[in-house]
Amino acid sequence: MRLLPYEDLLDDHAIHSSHSEPERLVARTGHRGKRVRGETRAYSLEALTKAIRLINGGARFICTNPDETSPSAEGLLPATGTVAALITKATGKAPYFAGKPNPLMMRTGLNAIGAHSESSAMIGDRMDTDVLAGLEAGMQTFLVLTGLTTMADIDKYPFRPSTVVDSIADLVDLVDVS
Structure with a gap:
């Protein structure tokens, strides 16, 4: 395809x-x-x-x-x-x-930027697409609670994000720019 x-x-x-x-x-x-x-x-x-x-x-x-x-x-x-x-x-x-949560999209994107899933993370506001895509690609996942998914919604899914934060601003200090 x-x-x-x-x-x-x-x-x-x-x-x-x-x-x-x-x-x-x-x-x-x-x-x-x-x-x-x-x-x-x-x-x-x-x-x-x-x-x-x-x-x-x-x-x-x-x-x-x-x-x-x-x-x-x-x-x-x-x-x-x-x-x-x-x-x-x-x-x-x-x-x-073809897009999230399709693992092919995630692998293609990682390959395009020369990255590996072990050193990359998926940040998103949806459990059913963003977090699932990251998990299926073997990436660390960050769920931000500024979108559709709430803390109470997380229990509706059989999988969990690596980390849950209130806002993407909570992740700034984790970014390695070296």
Whole structure:
């Protein structure tokens, strides 16, 4: 399987969002130039319909992560996993999750920067993607409680982070810059 760089998704046949963050939901057909992408704050029925039709027509359904929600100042928002579930229900086809918590993504990232899991750490705010990804890659994990996961949520999982901190600021002194 070959994953395309984000820039390769930007072409005349892509569905573009009005949101400035990189889109995370990706479906790709075997035909050059036909790709669908999107995590956005402005979902449209037209874009979802196009994704469903492309996937039913043979597009490969690839998502970066199964996150069902994302935090915002106004409260939770639907995220990639929610949109993927809608498309799965409509097509009967489940996506391949290429990003967190996929261990292949973690190994590829470590290799790309010349790092080893023994000397690297995963810092995140989600038990189900960030901490799981780090654990499956053999890394030390730090759960920061500034996101969706609360201290009470940790007991819902059969695994544990190496360390739990209130904020990423609590980790600054641990960074080795030598």
